[in-house]
Amino acid sequence: MKQAVIERVLDYALSRGYDFAEVFYEDTARTQLTMLNEKVTGMSAGRESGAGIRLLRGNVCQYVYSDRTDEASLKTMLQTAVSGFSAGAANKGGEDGAKAADRRYPGIRYHNYETAGQQDPAISDKIGLLERCNRAGLSRSEQIFQMNSGYLDMDQQVTIANSRGLYVQDRRRKTRLFLEAAARDGSEVRRSYIGPGAMGGFEYYGQIVPEEFARKAAGAAQDLLHARPCPTGKMPVVIAGGFGGLFFHEACGHSLEAGAVADGGSEFSGALERRIASPLITLIDDGTIAGEWGSLQVDDEGTPTRKNVLIENGVLKGYLVDCRHSRRLGIAPTGSARRESYRFAPDARMTNTYIAPGADRPEDMIASIERGLYVKGINAGSVDAYTGEFNFNTNETFLIEHGKITGPVRSATLIGTGGETLKKVEMVGSDFELGQGFCYAGSGRIYIGAGQPSVKISEMTVGGDEV
Amino acid sequence: MTGQAKFLNLDAVRAELLRGGFEQIRFQITQTRRRVTAVRGRQIKQVLDADDWMCVVEAEYNGFTGRAYWSRMPDPERLAGVLRETARMNRKKSDICYFSEPARSVRNGAVFEDHDTVSGRLLEAAAHAYQRPEVVLLQDCSYEQREDICYFIDPDGNTAADASAYHFFQAAVNAGAGSSRSQAQHSCYGASLEQIDAIRQIDHAVRKAADILGAGPIASGRYQVILESTVMAGLLEAYLPAFYAENTSDSRSVLTGRKGKRIAAPCVELREVPRLPGGRSCRRIDDEGCPVSGSDLIRAGIMKTELTNRHSGAESGLPLTGNGFKPDSKAEVGTGVTNVILGPAGEKALGREELIGRMNSGLVVTGLEGIFAGTDVKTGDFSLQAKGVIIKDGIIAGAFKEVTIAGNFCRMLEQIIAFGDEPAATGPDQACVLSPSVYVGALAVSGE
Numbered sequence: 037m038k039q040a041v042i043e044r045v046l047d048y049a050l051s052r053g054y055d056f057a058e059v060f061y062e063d064t065a066r067t068q069l070t071m072l073n074e075k076v077t078g079m080s081a082g083r084e085s086g087a088g089i090r091l092l093r094g095n096v097c098q099y100v101y102s103d104r105t106d107e108a109s110l111k112t113m114l115q116t117a118v119s120g121f122s123a124g125a126a127n128k129g130g131e132d133g134a135k136a137a138d139r140r141y142p143g144i145r146y147h148n149y150e151t152a153g154q155q156d157p158a159i160s161d162k163i164g165l166l167e168r169c170n171r172a173g174l175s176r177s178e179q180i181f182q183m184n185s186g187y188l189d190m191d192q193q194v195t196i197a198n199s200r201g202l203y204v205q206d207r208r209r210k211t212r213l214f215l216e217a218a219a220r221d222g223s224e225v226r227r228s229y230i231g232p233g234a235m236g237g238f239e240y241y242g243q244i245v246p247e248e249f250a251r252k253a254a255g256a257a258q259d260l261l262h263a264r265p266c267p268t269g270k271m272p273v274v275i276a277g278g279f280g281g282l283f284f285h286e287a288c289g290h291s292l293e294a295g296a297v298a299d300g301g302s303e304f305s306g307a308l309e310r311r312i313a314s315p316l317i318t319l320i321d322d323g324t325i326a327g328e329w330g331s332l333q334v335d336d337e338g339t340p341t342r343k344n345v346l347i348e349n350g351v352l353k354g355y356l357v358d359c360r361h362s363r364r365l366g367i368a369p370t371g372s373a374r375r376e377s378y379r380f381a382p383d384a385r386m387t388n389t390y391i392a393p394g395a396d397r398p399e400d401m402i403a404s405i406e407r408g409l410y411v412k413g414i415n416a417g418s419v420d421a422y423t424g425e426f427n428f429n430t431n432e433t434f435l436i437e438h439g440k441i442t443g444p445v446r447s448a449t450l451i452g453t454g455g456e457t458l459k460k461v462e463m464v465g466s467d468f469e470l471g472q473g474f475c476y477a478g479s480g481r482i483y484i485g486a487g488q489p490s491v492k493i494s495e496m497t498v499g500g501d502e503v
Numbered sequence: 504m505t506g507q508a509k510f511l512n513l514d515a516v517r518a519e520l521l522r523g524g525f526e527q528i529r530f531q532i533t534q535t536r537r538r539v540t541a542v543r544g545r546q547i548k549q550v551l552d553a554d555d556w557m558c559v560v561e562a563e564y565n566g567f568t569g570r571a572y573w574s575r576m577p578d579p580e581r582l583a584g585v586l587r588e589t590a591r592m593n594r595k596k597s598d599i600c601y602f603s604e605p606a607r608s609v610r611n612g613a614v615f616e617d618h619d620t621v622s623g624r625l626l627e628a629a630a631h632a633y634q635r636p637e638v639v640l641l642q643d644c645s646y647e648q649r650e651d652i653c654y655f656i657d658p659d660g661n662t663a664a665d666a667s668a669y670h671f672f673q674a675a676v677n678a679g680a681g682s683s684r685s686q687a688q689h690s691c692y693g694a695s696l697e698q699i700d701a702i703r704q705i706d707h708a709v710r711k712a713a714d715i716l717g718a719g720p721i722a723s724g725r726y727q728v729i730l731e732s733t734v735m736a737g738l739l740e741a742y743l744p745a746f747y748a749e750n751t752s753d754s755r756s757v758l759t760g761r762k763g764k765r766i767a768a769p770c771v772e773l774r775e776v777p778r779l780p781g782g783r784s785c786r787r788i789d790d791e792g793c794p795v796s797g798s799d800l801i802r803a804g805i806m807k808t809e810l811t812n813r814h815s816g817a818e819s820g821l822p823l824t825g826n827g828f829k830p831d832s833k834a835e836v837g838t839g840v841t842n843v844i845l846g847p848a849g850e851k852a853l854g855r856e857e858l859i860g861r862m863n864s865g866l867v868v869t870g871l872e873g874i875f876a877g878t879d880v881k882t883g884d885f886s887l888q889a890k891g892v893i894i895k896d897g898i899i900a901g902a903f904k905e906v907t908i909a910g911n912f913c914r915m916l917e918q919i920i921a922f923g924d925e926p927a928a929t930g931p932d933q934a935c936v937l938s939p940s941v942y943v944g945a946l947a948v949s950g951e
Contacts, residue, residue: 063575066833078835079593081585082572086555097549103556103574117552120617159588225754225881268907268949269723299544299640301677303684381549416876422642422677423684425905427888429876449877449886449907476875499886499907499949503723 037061037087041107042197048111049091050199052118056092056359058198060336061085061105062378067159069187071166073174078186081159088378089114095364099381149333150207153237162187165241169215172247176254179219179261183250186214189238196338204338209237210483212329212472215250219257226263228256228413228432233329233472233483240327256413256432263444266433268500272408273450273493274401274436279414279471281390281486284319286417286426287454288312292346292354293372294361294384295478296421303424303455304352312352313458316394319347321356323371323387329472330388330485337373337382344370347458358384376480383478388485394464398490401463403439409448409498410434410441424454449499457493465490513656516560519579525562525569525586527599530656531790533557533832536613540621541645542629548643550618557832561597564590568597572833598813600792602661613650613668616696621646628701632676637713640677642686644705646696647671647931655792663792669783670695671931674705678712685718685890685904687711687870689733692783692928692935711869714892718902720950721893727865728908728946729858731891732927734871736938738885739773739845740929741878742912743936746800746808747826747838748815750880757883757913758806766806767916772848773801775810775826775840781928782842783935790836791827797841798824801916803848812838844926845938852924852939860897861921862942867891868908883912889948906950910943918944 042059049057063085070078087110088101100117102109170183189211197203212233219226230253234240275283288304296302304312313319323332323341332341337359345353357365358373361384374385402410410433417428430448434441470487517528539551559572560582569590571582629641650668657663673690689708693699711731730738742757750756758766767773777795778785786795791813798808811819812827815838828839846852853861868891878885890904923940 076592076594079570079589080572080833080835081570081589082559082833083577084557084572084574084833086574096547099549099551101551101553101555104554105575113552113554117550120619121550121622122619159592163592268909268947270951301640301642379553379555381551418872418875420686420872422640422686423904425872425888425890427873427877427907429873429886446884447879447886449873449888449909451873451888451905451907453905497720497905497907497949499888499909501884501886501909501911501947503725503947503949 037105037195039203042195044107045089045110045114046197046199048114049089054091054093056199058090058196058337059087060090060378061087061195062192064190064192064377066190067162067188069159069162069166071163071170071185073170073183074167076163079159086378088381090381092360097360097381101378147204147334147338149205151209151235151333153209153239157238161238165246169213169246169250173215173217173250173254176251177219177258179221179258180217180254181220182218183254184216184218188212196334196336198338202338204334206334208235208332210235210329211237211240213246213249215253217250217254217257219254219261221261224261226257226260228253228260231472234327235329235331236327260432260444263446264435265502266445266448266498266500267435268498268503270495270497272405273496274398274405274408274410275488275491275493276398276410276412277465277467277487277489278469279473279486280411280491281471281488282414282417282473283428284391284488285386285389285475285484285486286419286428287452287457288319288347289321289386289389290419290477291421291424291454292356293386294355294357294365297355298361298364302421307352310352311350312455313347313350314461315350316461316464317347317350317458318345318392319389320345320392321372321386321389325388328388328470328485329483330386332387335371335373336375337369339369339371339373341371341387344372356384356386358382374479374482376482380480385477385479385482386475386484388470388487390470390485390487391464391489391491393466393468393489396463396465398465398467401465401490401492402436402441404492405436406438408436409445410436415447419454425451426454427451451497451499457496460494461491462494463492516579516582520562520583520586523583525564525583527658528560528562529599529658531559532654534652535832536650538615538618538648539645540618540625541643542622542625542641543643544641545626545629545633547622547626559832560586562586563596566596567591567594569593570835598791599658600655601657601659602655602663602792613648614695615648621696624696624701628705631702632705632709635709635713637678637680637716638676638709639679642675642677644674649931653790663788665786665788667784667786670699672699672701672704673930674708676708676712678716680716683716685712685715687715690928690930692781714869714899715890715902715904718890718904720905721903721948722951723949725945726948727862727944729862729865729867729940729942731867731869732923732925732938732940734868735845735941736927736929736936737871737874737933738878739938740933740936741874742880743840743843743934745880745912746810748809748811748819748821749838751809752815752819755881757881761806762809764806765804766913767801767804768919769804770847770850771801771804771845771916771919772799773843773845774799775843777841779842779844779937781926781937783928783931784841786841789825789827790829793823793825793827795825795841800843810838810840812836840934842935842937845936845941847922850922852922854924855940858921858923858940858942859894862894863897864895866903866948867894871908885910885912903950906948908946908948910946915943915946920944
């Protein structure tokens with residue numbers, strides 16, 4: 037998409053009375069592969085491109101998207117969209133008192149970024165990688181009867197320009213494996229998975245030993261065999277380091293996103309500088325970590341990413357803010373605007389979110405518990421930012437009895453409210469690790485990192501069938 | 504590029520691929536038109552308009568099928584390279600669907616209301632909601648109008664087309680009283696703004712949010728339970744893959760080996776209905792070009808059908824059911840459904856009061872969270888965060904939240920006692936499942 041076309045589209049939007057206009061253009065190539073044991077079961081490869089145009093008038097957002105990016109098509113779409121929507125009249129008497137905007141069009145600020153790495157290897161090389169992983173997992177033990185692996189990569193080139201004179205180009209490369217192992221003993225089957233990923237290209241698989249991850253997933257599935265039903269009720273819980281950090285992603289991360297915070301929509305709205313967590317908790321969202329799966333050079337509004345300290349020693353220090361909500365909240369954008377593709381308007385979301393390491397030893401956490409749970413892996417979860425009620429489902433889960441791990445239990449659902457649970461963090465370990473995953477919300481499916489050291493929570497509600 | 508130009512360019516793509524040694528070249532093109540109007544609080548928050556196309560090409564190369572997608576005319580050399588490589592690595596040949604007519608037009612039946620008309624109605628509904636003192640924030644009140652048109656072009660250049668369109672309303676309400684907070688949602692499909700009564704729908708969400716104010720955990724134990732319509736629909740949707748042949752044939756479903764056997768109470772009927780009033784999809788052919796006919800998944804408590812696409816049908820030896828759908832326009836064909844509805848077989852559906860009266864004492868679950876991760880298709884087990892109201896002697900006697908509710912999908916179906924009479928549907932980000940409220944008997948609650 038040519039710069040001149042983008043500028044004329046922005047000028048056209050401003051001429052219609054909008055106070056901010058933005059073009060997000062993307063051209064993305066992706067490969068996705070799946071393999072069950074030795075058989076390729078899925079293969080998807082292709083390229084998609086398109087543009088999303090965002091117009092703001094006060095706090096009202098108008099968004100138009102299409103795969104067609106020629107000037108005539110974009111202007112026709114804008115004309116059609118604008119003619120059916122008289123936002124000013126509809127909002128007359130609104131309570132927000134939106135500030136009139138910068139209609140200025142200063143000298144254009146150019147930025148060009150590119151993630152190192154390359155995605156050029158042939159599909160056969162990528163399939164070869166899955167074959168190696170599946171072989172490694174299957175050879176771990178005779179009990180491992182199935183390896184279901186997946187590979188994905190993305191080479192996304194974006195151009196982001198806005199009416200404030202920003203013009204950014206960024207080339208983003210991502211790659212990830214999904215390795216699921218199934219272990220069987222008689223009729224009992226248990227599964228476990230692991231998903232290493234990076235901001236970068238295929239060279240990542242030369243920097244790690246993928247087979248080790250496959251063996252780790254296989255070992256974890258084996259460890260879960262003969263799992264007993266999970267006890268239920270309130271009990272202390274130790275969540276292991278790594279993607280266990282998804283716990284904080286759900287318990288408080290989403291509730292600190294500007295879209296939730298605005299209008300008093302979050303349990304943490306208006307709580308800046310207040311103590312909301314145990315003094316042991318320092319929560320950080322950092323999109324700048326080199327090579328990390330959740331990292332970006334610039335966010336999806338073109339703002340450079342940065343390290344945002346959200347909670348420091350238990351005190352709320354900041355929110356994750358995008359341009360649009362910065363108007364409502366009066367807080368500068370934090371480089372946190374994310375979207376799945378041009379089909380979504382951006383929203384403030386997380387990048388790599390983690391709890392800073394503490395000084396406690398994981399073994400001391402376990403030794404301190406008479407009866408509780410040790411959660412080594414988390415599948416997924418969700419939260420209601422307004423009430424703070426969150427849930428997450430565990431994967432690798434073990435029973436702690438008399439200060440020792442005594443065996444695996446079946447997966448469980450753990451629930452709580454962010455405000456209460458954050459204050460119940462009693463110990464924070466020194467064994468930090470960052471995991472990789474996806475987050476699903478209003479602006480689509482985005483890649484995120486979640487991490488933490490081991491953490492002990494004095495009490496959580498554990499759900500299950502054994503009551 | 505206009506939509507017409509995309510079709511015209513297909514001839515050039517076909518010619519280029521034929522020169523490159525490809526055969527049996529066929530295309531699928533999807534056009535998506537969307538319009539979303541969203542209100543937050545008492546103001547318009549966002550409006551969205553989209554017209555988006557995606558093309559998929561499949562072609563045979565050395566006897567195997569290659570596949571690639573694009574949204575803009577690709578470099579022919581690069582496209583041929585991807586097709587060659589996917590054919591070589593896939594090492595399988597896909598079935599090809601031929602259409603008998605040179606062209607068949609799709610009826611463009613979707614009517615799109617403009618943003619001003621819709622936003623006027625939504626703001627009216629918002630003002631209505633704020634008349635209730637418990638309402639703190641109308642978090643979301645949105646209306647989506649969508650049409651997906653699929654064009655299938657076979658190797659002979661014959662075209663078939665199919666379309667699906669819907670209007671969808673949803674509301675999410677934050678309520679508060681003192682230090683107590685609650686949140687509830689409600690949604691429904693319809694054919695027009697007129698048919699979807701926004702004020703009535705928003706009332707459902709407000710009632711549910713207000714009912715839960717003051718709630719807290721209850722004692723752990725086994726309780727008689729009614730799952731309210733939206734909750735039951737959401738839970739059922741999570742277990743639909745249990746009916747897919749690709750899962751039953753690979754022991755990845757709790758329903759493996761259960762076809763022809765009782766899996767539910769005799770009063771239970773579960774059907775797929777392609778053109779269902781109040782549903783979402785109105786497709787006539789699936790994404791493999793096969794006719795969509797609908798089927799009984801459960802009849803009188805007996806499992807009747809395993810859903811197949813061409814591949815899973817051939818692998819399992821089961822009849823083709825026309826359920827070859829792609830989760831999105833770029834993806835490979837998997838298994839999917841049009842509209843699935845749960846209802847009573849030959850039993851009277853009960854009004855809300857009657858249903859609660861039938862249970863007499865127990866819980867009505869009006870919110871269930873964590874379904875995405877807390878349900879297991881392989882074992883049927885579920886453990887989910889729940890909230891709702893407490894029933895004593897047939898009347899509401901309080902509310903509960905911050906508990907989990909757990910059980911097993913099959914056992915729950917087997918112990919269903921009675922059905923309500925007002926079905927509700929899942930949202931557009933899920934398969935379309937409609938269910939009334941259902942009295943499911945006893946489930947385990949973990950709370951205090």
